[in-house]
Amino acid sequence: MHVMQYEIGLPADQDMAVIERRVATRGTATDDFPHLGVKAYAVRRVGRHGSAVNAYAPFYLWRDPAGLDAFLYGPFRNIVADFGRPPVRSWIGVSFDRGPAFAGAPVFATRAVRSLPADVAPGEAVEREAAQAGPADDRWHSQAVAVDPSRWELVRFVLWSAVPDTVPAGSTPFDVLHASTPHLADLPTGRLW
Template sequence: MQYELTLPADYDMTVIERRVAERGSATDAFPHLGLKAYAVRRIGRHGSPVNAYAPFYLWHDPAGMNAFLYGPFRAIVTDFGRPAVRHWVGAAFHRGPAFGEQPVFLTRRRVPLPADVLPGDALDGQLEPPAARAGLHSEAVAVDPDRWELLRVTLWTAAPARPDPGVTGFDVLHASTPHLERLATGRLW
């Protein structure tokens, strides 16, 4: 799941940094949560045209997501209004060589699945583990069956020197990983 709050170009991003520093640990033991990456984009950094606050979550089950959305999420709604929350169906999760380290960067790629290919066939070759690269923490692959869109989120222990074309990069200010080691790995069906 991810929501993205696009902020004004002149927004003081230290407000978000302080918010995460003060409140980020609140999800460090959240039930059913595999990962919450407190992700941000800053104008001009990693090619970003916008400032944004865009936390990304991996849940063990919908109960955790529901408990969050109908509980602690009220702080976001109160401070910023109610954003659209994107959520996808997990298709694969892979650990990288740096899985035991703290992720500090996230890349996101969204790709439409071809309309003329059966959904399962469109996923062929998309669910394999990523090539082992220095700093690769983990990768999640998911599908939005409303938009028939593939999502690939990769966590890194350092920002890649040159992110792949077509990806959006986010700095991770804090990562809550209370049950990350319990996330199922490999293809999820």
């Protein structure tokens, strides 16, 4: 599994209905994209869930890197044409787990990024992170843990079927306007190495 996200910062006074319309009219284009486990059309809105910024920040779980390549060198041109070319973060999958609300549609997401301790072997830190259970909340849909070895950072993306009462500490919250899930059921679960 490969994880990818780009975040497009928007002005504080941005009419987010423009982004909502974009997703409503174009979001289904990835509903059958090859090798795509899930694309969460995620946004941050000023004043919502404590956000100080507006942003369009979709994230992706790819079953196979061929899908990631096909997207970046194909349909991603639409993002570039409308917003310029944002940096794209990518991570190598460590684990994927299905939560109690896996049958529902994701409407919310959280992202937590933390550095791996420099004095700990990467495998040990990754193993500990992959072994952690999902949130103690029955509304979590699924979670992916991945690592960026260029920065030695771990990321934990959690999709939720409803907004949790409390956003997990150290996490950035996102509303999910749409989720394309053509190959979500095909993503391997548990530890991925």
